[in-house]
Amino acid sequence: MSKNIFSTGGSGGGSQAFQDWQASNTQGFYINLKTQAHGMLHRVDCMHVGSPSEWNPELDVTSSTKVCHPDRSELLGWAKVEHVDVVECGTCKP
Ligand SMILES: [Zn+2]
Numbered sequence: 001m002s003k004n005i006f007s008t009g010g011s012g013g014g015s016q017a018f019q020d021w022q023a024s025n026t027q028g029f030y031i032n033l034k035t036q037a038h039g040m041l042h043r044v045d046c047m048h049v050g051s052p053s054e055w056n057p058e059l060d061v062t063s064s065t066k067v068c069h070p071d072r073s074e075l076l077g078w079a080k081v082e083h084v085d086v087v088e089c090g091t092c093k094p
Contacts, residue, residue, distance in 0.1 A: 004068040021068050029075050029094055030068040031086055038085050039067070041076070046092035 006018040022028070022044045031039040069075035072094065079086045088094050 006066045006068065018066050018068070025068065025070050028068060028070040029072045030066050031075060031079060031084065033065040033067065033084065037083060039079065039087075040089050041072075041086050041094045042089045043092040043094045044068075046089055046094075 004017075004021055006015075006021065026044055028044045029041060030044065031041050033039040067075065067078065069078065076086060078084075
């Protein structure tokens with residue numbers, strides 16, 4: 001399973017890695033984790049999440065992790081295994 005997890009909480013560089021992943025997976029999906037147990041599902045091309053500013057640690061102290069996958073059903077399968085409660089973004093309607 002080619003799942004990718006990007007986070008600002010780790011060693012840094014997560015923002016660029018996430019942008020790169022989006023650029024090469026334009027039909028993909030990702031879950032923006034608000035907590036360990038709650039996240040929101042987005043399309044890669046969602047206008048409202050994933051901009052570099054969101055990754056600024058000065059602005060986002062919660063450092064939201066992104067879990068990315070090219071396949072929607074596999075991504076939701078991951079969330080189920082991890083007991084993550086997922087809601088769908090109302091903007092990009094994934
Ligand atoms: Zn969205």
